[in-house]
Amino acid sequence: MRQAFLFWRSLTDVPFDISPIIGYYAATALLSGVTGLLSGTRPVIDGHGMSVLVSKNRRRLGQCKVTTSGQLTGGLAVFAKQFGQATVTGRMGWSLSELFGSIPELLDEYRRCYPSEKPFVLFVEETERDGAAAERVSLSDVHRIGEPHDVLSRVTGLSEEYLPFQQTGEYVVLRPKFGASGLDDYTITGQKVLFLRHHKEGRAVMFSQPVVYLMVLFALSYLARYHPEKWNPFVQSDETGERLLVERFIRIAARGLPNLMLNALHHERMEFGK
Amino acid sequence: MSKLTRRSVSTEVFSLCKDVLNSKSLPPLRALLNSLLFSVKGDQGGPNDRSFFGYFARRQECQLLGFVLVDQSRSEIATRNVPPVPELSPPERALIRRAQASIERLNRSCARALIALGVPFEVVNPYSKRQYAVPKERPLALVSSKALDRVALAFESHSALRCLQELELPVQTVYEQKFGPDWPMVLAGQVAAITDEIYQAGALKAPDGLGRTVLGLSTRSEVGRLTAFVCSLVCIRASIATVDQLVYQALLGDRLISIDKSNMVATPQLTSHMAGNGLSISVQPDERLVPLEPPAIVFLDITAKHLNLNTPAQIEFFNFRGDRDWGDLIRVEVRTLNEDLNPFSPLVSNFLTRSA
Structure with a gap:
């Protein structure tokens, strides 16, 4: 050490x-x-x-x-x-x-x-609305990589932690499941991120x-x-x-x-x- | 009647709903209701779109009876709205009216023990305030007479009925003395008015007046006995209304909508009060949740740190909020149902405890 x-x-x-x-x-x-x-x-x-x-x-x-x-x-x-x-x-x-x-x-x-x-990481914005946590990813960031469903299926643990995602005009919105807190990946400066799996x-x-x-x-x-x-x-x-x-x-x-x-x-x- | 084992109202009614689902009469009725409730893709607003009929029927908030009411006042609605409400063919009308006749027969079975106590059926008929002629058609064979007997027997164990039995009130004598020969109408009006007042206060609190009236009353006083009597009738009427809603939902779909960890987004707050146990719940919309509007019955499956609920509940408030930035959210207020399918159980438990 x-x-x-x-x-x-x-x-x-x-x-x-x-x-x-x-x-x-x-x-x-x-x-x-x-x-x-x-x-x-x-x-x-x-x-x-x-x-x-x-x-x-x-x-x-x-x-x-x-x-x-x-x-x-x-x-x-x-x-x-x-x-x-x-x-x-x-x-x-x-x-x-x-x-x-x-x-x-x-x-x-x-x-x-x-x-x-195509990158292997997506930045996530977090908020709390109506007593419930919500997170979102820019749809254009997702589209840079692929179709939202395909892209998000590459995030380990996403389906266990979140309800099925919602897609709005500009965002992919994720809500943690009841009793779950969502994924817990952050940059060292505290920005939440989702990491995508590689295929090898x-x-x-x-x-x-x-x-x-x-x-x-x-x-x-x-x-x-x-x-x-x-x-x-x-x-x-x-x-x-x-x-x-x-x-x-x-x-x-x-x-x-x-x-x-x-x-x-x-x-x-x-x-x-x- | 052959010997039947008495089970709870909810067990018997869910079993009856299974009979409805297995009934041979169901498929044509379900097909008709669906054709009146939902547009066919690509035909929205077109000449074959019959969903206006279902739209007005749903707005009546009285299940299948809503279709009967819209059918009988179709010409009236047509003058007020464009496009016109589509007309039912004679066989379609007969099918719906026969199904409603079957519901009326079920409701009378639920009230059988109460009628034996001298309370007229109209007092607990959830449709008593509606202006309509009870269909005289032969009831549709949605449920067997044995199933009706089982439901009637189950209602004998309804806690509100027990409360009435404990009161030993000579109903007719007391009410006739007070209100004259029209007493059944007066009593029905009282029961309906209290029910309305409870629903107007919402699922999360009891009406102020009701709390003040019921709390502290003893069934030893005349006022207390009469209040307990009316509250019991309110509960039985509400249970019968729940039965009607459950059967109606069985006519439309095979499963109850479940509010659970697959759609909930935050821990709901449970509020217990004199008129029931209410919860405010936020859920993420999906196509399974489309029929969430009041008075739909849902199944709550909530396991949280300080809350463990595994019970049916009725929707009393529904709000859909579309949000382009943070996604759509539905907020519902529900009131849980107990074993008697009674949404207002504290109303009678209050008197039962004291009687005991």
């Missing part, structure tokens, strides 16, 4: 060039430490549990692929199980852009960088935010270490236009991942102001 703390503290000071490398080390140290604290034993971790495929023909960073190894003792599998009860079996390829599209805080930059891609190898998969952060940090650190021909032009001249997105991701990871680990340790959502 001490190592994790030192890595995180230095992450804010290191140059952007090497920040993903420090970020990945910081993340693995922190997730290992918290896994140990939560389980009461030192986690057995053998390797990253994922690899990165960098295509020379593909210019953009978002086109890099993170592939899970399927190894149950790999870091990814251990953390995915600990933080989100997800089981990583077999090899699944995740493009870096779809991982960016799974992080709510990056949604604006994601849309700017990858206008033709014929099945629906959902990784929690700490695991998504870890995968992105791994991919970026891999690029920074082993693919200078791609990383250096990107850092120096933002050849692909993705630099703002990546910079924002590093800032959010530095702030968000420790917050998410604190939530996991205390089993509650802690918010430190916007």
Whole structure:
């Protein structure tokens, strides 16, 4: 945990060039430490549990692929199980852009960088009317991804927590079922969100935010270490236009991942102001 | 009458509704009612759209009798409204009138024990205020005479009837002395007026006057005995009205609408008062909830921290609020029904407890 703390503290000071490398080390140290604290034993971790495929023909960073190894003792599998009860079996390829599209805080930059891609997150507005909670999602945000019914069927636990959705001219309205409180996913700044499942190898998969952060940090650190021909032009001249997105991701990871680990340790959502 | 086991009013009436659902007479009647209540898609407002008939019948709030009333005053309505109310064919008219005759027979069965106590049927007839000639047609075979006997027997155990029996009031003597030969009409008027007053106050509170009148009265005083007597009749009349509504709903559909966690959006507040137990409930509309308007009977299945309800209830207020920003919501006020299908059970339990 001490190592994790030192890595995180230095992450804010290191140059952007090497920040993903420090970020990945910081993340693995922190997730290992918290896994140990939560389980009461030192986690057995053998390797990253994922690899990165960098295509020379593909210019953009978002086109890099993170592939899970399927190894149950790999870091990814251990953390995915600990933080989100997800089981990583077999090899699944995740493009870096779809991982960016799974992080709510990056949604604006994601849309700017990858206008033709479909995000995996929806922002939710909450209210209380007539003594009943109500939530709504912008219909245009939903339509950007697909038909409301298809899109919302990809939210884990939605049908258990909410009555069938209502569609108005501009919104998809959700009301928690009687006795239910609705889903409980929020950004670190307290904005409610719905996460959509990904489809991999014929099945629906959902990784929690700490695991998504870890995968992105791994991919970026891999690029920074082993693919200078791609990383250096990107850092120096933002050849692909993705630099703002990546910079924002590093800032959010530095702030968000420790917050998410604190939530996991205390089993509650802690918010430190916007 | 062969030996029958006495069961509660609600058990017997729900069983009777099952008989209605299995009746061979039901399909043509249901088809006719549906054709009068609902437009066929693509034919709304067209020459074959008969839903205006059902619209006016529903507004009468007296179940099947509403159709009889609209049929007999069709020409009157036609002068006031455009488009005209469609006309029933002679076989259709006969079918509806025979069905209503069957309901009238059922109502008399419910009141059988009360009539034996000397109370005229008109006093507890839920349709007593309506201007109509009771159909003389042969009743439609919706329920067997055995089922009617069972309902009659069940009404013998109605708590309001027990209250009346405990009072041992010589009804005719007392009322004839007070009001002369027209006393049945006067008594029917009193019962109907108190019922109206209760409904006007809404499901969530008792009328002020009623609370003051009933509370603190002893059945040892004459005023107390007469009040208990009238309140008991109010309850029996309300139970018979509930029976009529349940049978009417059985004519239209196979299941009671349920208000439960599949449509409720907030914990309802239960208010208990002298005239019943009322709840205000918000539900999310869906096509199953279309017939929620008063006086529909619904089934409440509510399990919450401080509220556990598994009971039928009658809708007394319905409000649909369309909201383009936050979705549509229905708010209903309901009054629960007890084993006697009585919405006003505290009215008599108040006197029964004291008698005991």
